[in-house]
Amino acid sequence: MATNEPVPELDPRYGEEGADAVPWAEAERVLATAELSWLSTVRPDGQPHVTPLITAWVDGAPWITTGAEERKARNLAANPRCTLTTGRNDLHGGLDLVVEGTAERVSDDDRLRRVAAAFEDKYGDEWHFDVGDGVFHHGAGEALVFRVAPTTAYAFGKGPYSHTRYSFG
Numbered sequence: 001m002a003t004n005e006p007v008p009e010l011d012p013r014y015g016e017e018g019a020d021a022v023p024w025a026e027a028e029r030v031l032a033t034a035e036l037s038w039l040s041t042v043r044p045d046g047q048p049h050v051t052p053l054i055t056a057w058v059d060g061a062p063w064i065t066t067g068a069e070e071r072k073a074r075n076l077a078a079n080p081r082c083t084l085t086t087g088r089n090d091l092h093g094g095l096d097l098v099v100e101g102t103a104e105r106v107s108d109d110d111r112l113r114r115v116a117a118a119f120e121d122k123y124g125d126e127w128h129f130d131v132g133d134g135v136f137h138h139g140a141g142e143a144l145v146f147r148v149a150p151t152t153a154y155a156f157g158k159g160p161y162s163h164t165r166y167s168f169g
Contacts, residue, residue, distance in 0.1 A: 004168070004169065005024050005025075006150075006153070006167055006168050007166070007167070008022060008023060008027075008155075008165070008166055009021065009164065009165045009167075010163070010164055011163040011164070011165060013163070014161070014162075014163035015157070015160065015161045015162035016160040016162070018160070019161060019162035020162065021162070022095065022155040022157055022164040026155075027095070027097055027153065027155045027164070027166065028057070028060075030086070030087075030095050030097055030155075031055075031057055031062060031086060031097055031099065032057035033122075034055070034086035034087075034097075035054070035123075036052050036054065037052070037054075037055045037062070037084050037085060038050055038051070038052050038053075038084070038085045038086065039051055039052075039053055039072060039082060039084055040083040040085070041071075041072050041075035041076055041079070041082045042075055042078075042079050042081070042082075043075055044074075044075075044078055049071055049072065049075055051071070053066075053072075054119070054122075054123060054127065055084070055086075056115055056119045056122055058114060058115050058147075059147075060150075061101075061147050061148055061149055061150060062099060062147075062148045062150075063115050063119075063145060063146065063147050063148070064084075064145075065119075065129075065136055065143040065144065065145050065146075066144055066146070067141060067143055067144070068142070073144055076105075076146065080102045080103045080104065081100075081101075081102055081103075082101065082148060083098060083099065083100050083101075084098075084099045084101070085097065085098050085099075087156070088158075091158065092158055092159055093159040094159070095155055095158070096155070096156040097153065097154070097156075098153060098156075099148065099152075099153045100150070100152045100153065101148045101149050101151050101152075101168075102148070102149050102151065103146040103147070103148050103149075104146060104147050104149055105144055105145070105146050106145050106146065106147050107134030107135070108134070109131050109132065109133075109134065112135075112136065112145055113131050115145060116128075116130075116131050116136060150168045151167075152165065152166065152167055152168065153165075153168070154166070
């Protein structure tokens with residue numbers, strides 16, 4: 001999984017007594033296997049924009065796709081800072097994750113083929129992407145591909161409650 005593993009830091013102010021920091025390997029496993037995540041970007045007028053999407057976890061980071069004319073693509077072109085979240089909609093049990101980072105568009109076809117294979121391995125034939133000219137091709141459309149380079153991540157445990165912070169160098 002990650003090649004430069006961050007060190008988890010438990011913040012005891014937001015957890016139950018005796019709770020442990022969530023190891024990065026567990027947080028990364030949840031991020032890698034989540035079927036759905038939520039991407040938050042910033043509109044030109046400063047308003048947030050949040051949308052659900054699928055992700056692939058490759059080389060220690062989440063990868064996302066978007067059509068060039070979609071709101072999230074236009075937002076990322078103007079401001080590449082974003083936040084990706086995933087978790088369970090339960091009060092007790094499970095783990096919620098937040099990854100803050102910078103979206104970097106990737107157009108190298110060799111890298112994109114690896115990422116396309118990761119999407120298909122995770123989601124099956126429904127999410128098969130052909131690669132060419134620096135984009136994913138899916139049906140009649142094209143999608144830009146972004147790697148979200150993590151800067152900070154958080155894990156919120158809910159059994160017991162805990163709050164773990166991860167910093168990336």
